[in-house]
Amino acid sequence: MKVLLIGGGGREHAIANALRRSPKEPRICCLSDLLNPGINRVVKESGGEYFLGNINDPATVLGAANKAGVDFVFVGPEEPNFHGVPDRLEEAGIRAIGANRKVAELEMSKASMRDLQWKYKMPGRLWYKKFKTFEEAAPYIEEFAESVALKPARQAGGKGVKVIEDFQVYLQDDKRKVKKEHAESIVKDYMKDYDDIDYKLLIEERVWGPEYTVQCFTDGRTVTPMPAVQDNKHAFDGDLGLETGGMGSISCGMNLKWVIDSDEAIISDYEYKKSAEIVKMMIDAIQKETGARYHGIAAGQMMLTSVWGPTVIEMYSRLGDPEAGNVLSVLKSDLVEICEAIIDERLNAIKIDFDERAIVVKAVCPEGYPDKRDIARGHPVRVNGPEEGILWASADETSNGIVTGGSRVVECVGEGATLPEASARAEEMVSRVELTDGWRLFHRSDIGSSKSISRRIQLANMARDIYQYRERKGLLGKRMIWVPGKGLTEVG
Amino acid sequence: MAGILGVYLFDNRWNAFNFGVFGLMALQHRGQETAGLELFGDARQKVSGNGLVEQVISSKNAFGHVALGAVSPYPAEDAEIQPLAVNDRASVCIDGKITSVEGYQWDSAITYEGNLRKAYSAVSGNGGSIQSIKEFFRRCRGGFSYIAVNDRKEMVAGRGTLGVKPLVLGKMGFDGGIVASESCVMDIIGERVPISPAENLEPGEARVFTPLSAHAEVEGTGGPRAYCAFEYVYLARPDSYINDVPVYRVRREIGKRLAEEGNIDADVVIGVPETAIPFAMAYSNETGIPVEKGFELTGRRVRSAMKPNQLERLKGVQLKLNVISEAVRGKRVVLIDDSVVRGNTLANIVYLMKEKGAKEIHVRIGSPAIVSHCPFGVEVPEEDELIGKHLPEEKIAEVIGADTFRYLSIDGLIEAIGLNGGGLCLGCFNSKYPEV
Numbered sequence: 001m002k003v004l005l006i007g008g009g010g011r012e013h014a015i016a017n018a019l020r021r022s023p024k025e026p027r028i029c030c031l032s033d034l035l036n037p038g039i040n041r042v043v044k045e046s047g048g049e050y051f052l053g054n055i056n057d058p059a060t061v062l063g064a065a066n067k068a069g070v071d072f073v074f075v076g077p078e079e080p081n082f083h084g085v086p087d088r089l090e091e092a093g094i095r096a097i098g099a100n101r102k103v104a105e106l107e108m109s110k111a112s113m114r115d116l117q118w119k120y121k122m123p124g125r126l127w128y129k130k131f132k133t134f135e136e137a138a139p140y141i142e143e144f145a146e147s148v149a150l151k152p153a154r155q156a157g158g159k160g161v162k163v164i165e166d167f168q169v170y171l172q173d174d175k176r177k178v179k180k181e182h183a184e185s186i187v188k189d190y191m192k193d194y195d196d197i198d199y200k201l202l203i204e205e206r207v208w209g210p211e212y213t214v215q216c217f218t219d220g221r222t223v224t225p226m227p228a229v230q231d232n233k234h235a236f237d238g239d240l241g242l243e244t245g246g247m248g249s250i251s252c253g254m255n256l257k258w259v260i261d262s263d264e265a266i267i268s269d270y271e272y273k274k275s276a277e278i279v280k281m282m283i284d285a286i287q288k289e290t291g292a293r294y295h296g297i298a299a300g301q302m303m304l305t306s307v308w309g310p311t312v313i314e315m316y317s318r319l320g321d322p323e324a325g326n327v328l329s330v331l332k333s334d335l336v337e338i339c340e341a342i343i344d345e346r347l348n349a350i351k352i353d354f355d356e357r358a359i360v361v362k363a364v365c366p367e368g369y370p371d372k373r374d375i376a377r378g379h380p381v382r383v384n385g386p387e388e389g390i391l392w393a394s395a396d397e398t399s400n401g402i403v404t405g406g407s408r409v410v411e412c413v414g415e416g417a418t419l420p421e422a423s424a425r426a427e428e429m430v431s432r433v434e435l436t437d438g439w440r441l442f443h444r445s446d447i448g449s450s451k452s453i454s455r456r457i458q459l460a461n462m463a464r465d466i467y468q469y470r471e472r473k474g475l476l477g478k479r480m481i482w483v484p485g486k487g488l489t490e491v492g
Numbered sequence: 493m494a495g496i497l498g499v500y501l502f503d504n505r506w507n508a509f510n511f512g513v514f515g516l517m518a519l520q521h522r523g524q525e526t527a528g529l530e531l532f533g534d535a536r537q538k539v540s541g542n543g544l545v546e547q548v549i550s551s552k553n554a555f556g557h558v559a560l561g562a563v564s565p566y567p568a569e570d571a572e573i574q575p576l577a578v579n580d581r582a583s584v585c586i587d588g589k590i591t592s593v594e595g596y597q598w599d600s601a602i603t604y605e606g607n608l609r610k611a612y613s614a615v616s617g618n619g620g621s622i623q624s625i626k627e628f629f630r631r632c633r634g635g636f637s638y639i640a641v642n643d644r645k646e647m648v649a650g651r652g653t654l655g656v657k658p659l660v661l662g663k664m665g666f667d668g669g670i671v672a673s674e675s676c677v678m679d680i681i682g683e684r685v686p687i688s689p690a691e692n693l694e695p696g697e698a699r700v701f702t703p704l705s706a707h708a709e710v711e712g713t714g715g716p717r718a719y720c721a722f723e724y725v726y727l728a729r730p731d732s733y734i735n736d737v738p739v740y741r742v743r744r745e746i747g748k749r750l751a752e753e754g755n756i757d758a759d760v761v762i763g764v765p766e767t768a769i770p771f772a773m774a775y776s777n778e779t780g781i782p783v784e785k786g787f788e789l790t791g792r793r794v795r796s797a798m799k800p801n802q803l804e805r806l807k808g809v810q811l812k813l814n815v816i817s818e819a820v821r822g823k824r825v826v827l828i829d830d831s832v833v834r835g836n837t838l839a840n841i842v843y844l845m846k847e848k849g850a851k852e853i854h855v856r857i858g859s860p861a862i863v864s865h866c867p868f869g870v871e872v873p874e875e876d877e878l879i880g881k882h883l884p885e886e887k888i889a890e891v892i893g894a895d896t897f898r899y900l901s902i903d904g905l906i907e908a909i910g911l912n913g914g915g916l917c918l919g920c921f922n923s924k925y926p927e928v
Contacts (some may be wrong), residue, residue, distance in 0.1 A: 009587060066844055161666075162665075162666065162667075163665050163666060164665065164667075165664075165684060167682055167684060168514075168680070168681065170510070171510055171511065171514065171681065173510075174510050176505055177505075177507075178503070178505050178506055182505070194781070233666075235705075235706075236705065236706040236707060237706070237707060237708060238661065238663070238691055238708075239663065240661075240663050240664065240669050240706050241501055241502060241668070241669070241705075241706050242666055243666040294746065316901050367705055368704060372704065401638065440705070442707065444707055471534050
């Protein structure tokens with residue numbers, strides 16, 4: 001048994017570890033642009049092979065797969081999906097875990113994802129408007145946009161999203177100015193390298209509430225959800241500062257409990273189930289629209305909002321990073337067996353088990369991340385002591401040792417009976433990561449702390465009170481606008 | 493005493509000016525004599541003057557994505573108005589008072605601000621780095637909170653180790669952070685979060701913001717605390733949280749305790765605007781005596797007790813407090829105020845109320861007698877001016893023309909604040925100040 005893993009980040013290191021645990025003892029090969037020291041070790045220990053190359057180029061991936069002679073390919077990140085890597089592999093008769101180009105549209109085009117939600121009247125759909133040019137969007141921002149999220153219409157590596165709460169009318173001029181400037185920069189800067197989508201800019205209503213990710217295995221017929229995970233997007237402690245790819249994530253049980261088996265959780269069982277149902281609706285809809293089969297992972301990046309309860313913020317066509325570190329750490333079943341079941345479309349026939357432990361993942365980043373990666377890159381990095389529980393992420397094993405790649409350099413996975421206990425374990429690992437040239441590292445010390453969890457539970461309770469009221473009144477997802485002189489408009 | 497504010501927006505497309513203006517307006521109750529706002533962008537621009545934020549700053553403009561500002565209750569020369577330039581690289585805003593600086597001999601011949609500049613230069617070698625600013629404040633003793641910004645657009649904000657003065661942190665989405673004396677600022681200019689809007693900084697804690705990072709430094713926290721009790725009685729806005737305790741809750745508790753400690757048969761309860769209104773409402777709730785609006789305001793709302801001279805204070809009181817005769821005529825009135833300093837303005841109020849026909853006036857004060865001058869910059873005059881230090885309750889009643897007069901007990905205040913008694917500075921009421 002031989003597997004080729006595509007991608008070289010923390011998520012892929014987590015996948016490599018999970019594959020390595022399989023009783024089928026697969027040989028693990030990897031293709032990525034940097035030589036990930038953690039994956040490299042797994043590759044060597046399992047008797048596989050490491051290829052360096054462009055993971056977004058289908059020919060390169062196919063070349064590596066053929067050279068290694070693998071049983072199947074596991075695609076880690078989203079960009080290879082958008083570039084049709086799984087499609088090309090399937091054409092060549094190589095089975096792949098990875099959303100093909102057509103179904104990956106769910107993630108690649110945030111505009112199409114919303115179109116689909118509205119077309120099928122799915123719950124958890126946000127109000128939105130899409131634009132092809134900045135000139136189209138400008139008058140709209142001037143006249144209507146209040147509290148909004150401005151997004152590149154295409155998934156752009158998680159970059160370029162700006163959420164602006166524009167409620168205080170005395171600050172409106174300042175906020176409109178920044179909204180317009182940012183919208184322009186989405187169209188002209190963030191989207192400039194992508195010509196695979198017509199729309200450039202998406203403006204969505206701004207919502208609040210605790211966020212969580214529900215990742216699912218799917219063979220196109222069966223959708224098996226994994227434990228819900230909560231990522232932390234702000235760069236700095238206390239949910240402050242710039243948006244990142246994710247600074248760390250927590251999970252415990254299926255629905256973000258505080259302590260194993262406790263009733264105290266960020267989301268309820270009902271909300272968790274409803275979120276998984278929404279992901280299934282998405283998969284069904286995209287398959288119906290495109291006629292293609294979904295083999296791999298689909299995830300809903302959700303928020304518990306006052307408007308809808310479980311609400312889709314974005315869709316992923318792969319595991320989240322760092323969320324992969326949470327779910328794969330508690331996966332009791334054999335990942336290789338799951339992959340084979342997906343490929344053979346018999347996911348319904350196997351049982352997938354997760355244990356209940358609390359997992360806290362903390363990303364460690366060189367200063368400069370996320371916006372000034374050039375100064376975050378190239379610093380020599382060392383982990384003192386045992387590396388158990390540490391996932392190597394944006395790191396490159398060179399002849400002169402391991403250096404930072406500019407993004408999150410390692411992810412520390414702590415486990416325990418409670419989230420604060422798991423957080424303390426992760427902190428201990430974080431303290432052993434060091435840049436030997438003295439450049440500063442940072443991480444979020446608050447992730448998984450009691451204070452942070454209780455704030456999130458409080459926030460969830462507030463959102464829940466309002467959405468349940470709306471549910472009772474039959475107003476879930478409805479928005480009513482009274483325009484004096486014009487009358488009542490209902491949206492939703 | 494002052495209200496201090498720092499707005500740190502990471503994206504330089506933002507202009508922090510209006511955030512500074514409205515943030516300072518939300519702190520206006522902490523000082524109405526001077527206002528100053530400095531913007532850090534391509535250049536440093538300071539707008540300041542004697543007057544309210546609206547008069548001094550609103551009509552101007554300045555540009556930068558980092559803003560530092562303050563309001564204060566002391567009239568001052570322009571160069572001494574906060575933000576105070578400690579040298580040509582850094583500006584600071586301080587709430588409270590620094591009483592000494594380790595390694596610096598205080599020079600009584602020059603001003604407080606002059607001393608701060610000299611001390612800063614002595615300690616930091618006139619540098620402007622965040623490390624040297626932090627080191628300076630680490631060596632400062634007293635009761636204070638501070639925010640400082642340097643010419644590299646780095647900001648540091650912190651509380652003295654005793655925690656006498658408050659400081660909170662709020663945020664603005666992915667775009668930045670806000671540090672301010674009180675959490676009400678976050679409601680006005682920050683992100684609306686439906687749970688408590690701001691994070692309380694621990695005594696001794698510092699928060700550092702640079703273009704690349706934002707982090708907490710907690711070295712030096714965990715020592716004895718001395719949270720200013722007067723914040724809860726008078727200084728802070730009722731919509732703020734001070735040390736994570738909602739001020740409004742404390743004011744309600746004070747009213748309840750006044751009813752328990754000094755209950756008296758009466759027809760109507762009236763609070764002296766604005767601070768004492770929640771006291772009166774809770775007193776009424778507790779006793780069942782109806783609460784009435786007793787006064788109407790003429791002109792702009794001012795905090796009369798913080799005016800720098802007696803004439804201004806009386807002017808403030810008389811304009812603020814025209815008695816509504818229908819509310820008091822022929823009635824036995826429980827009149828509630830937050831505190832008594834010299835007693836003159838209270839005497840004036842009682843006089844005006846009797847003149848409008850009140851039958852009896854029973855004054856209840858939502859704090860214990862003020863007997864001591866505050867070394868940490870709260871506007872308490874010299875001790876020979878303090879009526880509560882020199883006269884007993886019965887005598888004060890006679891002097892101000894009331895039928896009875898009662899303070900809240902010190903224990904009553906401690907219970908109302910509810911921080912388990914420990915960690916409060918009650919010096920203005922019991923002359924015991926924390927060791928600095």
